[in-house]
Amino acid sequence: MKTVLMLLTCFTLVSGCAVQHDSMNATLWVQTSAEYQGNSEMVFNVAESRLSQLRDKQDVTADMDQAKSLGCAAGASCPALASADLMPAVVLDIDETVLDNSAYQARLIKNGGQWQPGSWDDWVSEKAAIPVPGALAFVERARLEGVSVIYVTNRRCSVRQSPGESSTNDPCPQKSDTLENLITAGFPPLASSDLLILRGERPEWDTSEKQARRQHIAERYRIMMLIGDDLGDLASNIKKSSVEERAQFVSTHQSLLGEYWYQLTNPTYGSWQRALDGGQREGFLRVN
Numbered sequence: 077m078k079t080v081l082m083l084l085t086c087f088t089l090v091s092g093c094a095v096q097h098d099s100m101n102a103t104l105w106v107q108t109s110a111e112y113q114g115n116s117e118m119v120f121n122v123a124e125s126r127l128s129q130l131r132d133k134q135d136v137t138a139d140m141d142q143a144k145s146l147g148c149a150a151g152a153s154c155p156a157l158a159s160a161d162l163m164p165a166v167v168l169d170i171d172e173t174v175l176d177n178s179a180y181q182a183r184l185i186k187n188g189g190q191w192q193p194g195s196w197d198d199w200v201s202e203k204a205a206i207p208v209p210g211a212l213a214f215v216e217r218a219r220l221e222g223v224s225v226i227y228v229t230n231r232r233c234s235v236r237q238s239p240g241e242s243s244t245n246d247p248c249p250q251k252s253d254t255l256e257n258l259i260t261a262g263f264p265p266l267a268s269s270d271l272l273i274l275r276g277e278r279p280e281w282d283t284s285e286k287q288a289r290r291q292h293i294a295e296r297y298r299i300m301m302l303i304g305d306d307l308g309d310l311a312s313n314i315k316k317s318s319v320e321e322r323a324q325f326v327s328t329h330q331s332l333l334g335e336y337w338y339q340l341t342n343p344t345y346g347s348w349q350r351a352l353d354g355g356q357r358e359g360f361l362r363v364n
């Protein structure tokens with residue numbers, strides 16, 4: 077009897093844990109809903125339809141910092157940019173923008189776990205992420221239109237210590253893993269590994285803020301389009317702002333969205349969650 081009770085309690089607890097896991101609904105939505113699929117396809121379809129026009133707008137950048145460095149605004153004509161004669165590029169995030177890592181989230185739900193650097197790095201090393209709907213066609217189209225595709229990801233470089241191995245370990249095995257995963261997912265091989273920029277590849281890039289990495293890109297490229305699932309993929313120094321500030325930011329810059337900026341939907345994780353930290357989550361629920 078005692079054993080039966082223990083088993084029942086265990087079963088109840090385990091299933092309870094799984095049902096109540098923070099990302100259960102969000103992960104199921106990503107993995108099973110035609111609505112998620114449709115939304116991603118829609119975002120990439122619109123972006124694809126804008127490729128040739130934005131490529132030819134040689135005086136306009138999507139990147140606020142690139143514009144500002146020339147005394148201009150993103151999405152507005154900037155004669156100094158046209159004279160700089162930079163190559164047109166689309167800058168895409170990786171996770172939940174071109175690669176779908178929901179299987180990792182599903183494992184966390186099944187195991188009752190939370191995101192951890194170690195389990196995430198194991199997942200990255202599996203190279204098993206699948207393409208986000210619409211991403212393959214978009215990247216292929218960008219290449220055909222003569223637009224460079226550059227990936228900026230917050231996958232972080234860190235040495236993997238294997239027993240018995242010396243200090244000659246690869247400083248960033250996550251980079252080759254990601255390059256391989258992109259290929260197994262069906263994306264075209266990169267002309268140069270410089271077109272994939274990870275967090276921490278250089279000491280000054282060891283931050284989740286992508287500003288410094290976009291500035292590096294802007295030295296050689298005109299950033300004609302930005303695509304990501306997080307506000308931080310589109311602009312600098314906003315992802316750590318409050319719920320209200322983030323909303324205000326999007327309102328102020330809404331004319332860039334669907335034109336120069338493209339936002340994928342990620343209900344599972346992101347800087348939107350961090351904006352809730354420090355408060356009672358229920359306190360953010362709006363009831364009227």
Ligand SMILES: [Mg+2]
Nearest residue numbers: 169171172305
């Ligand atoms: Mg992402």
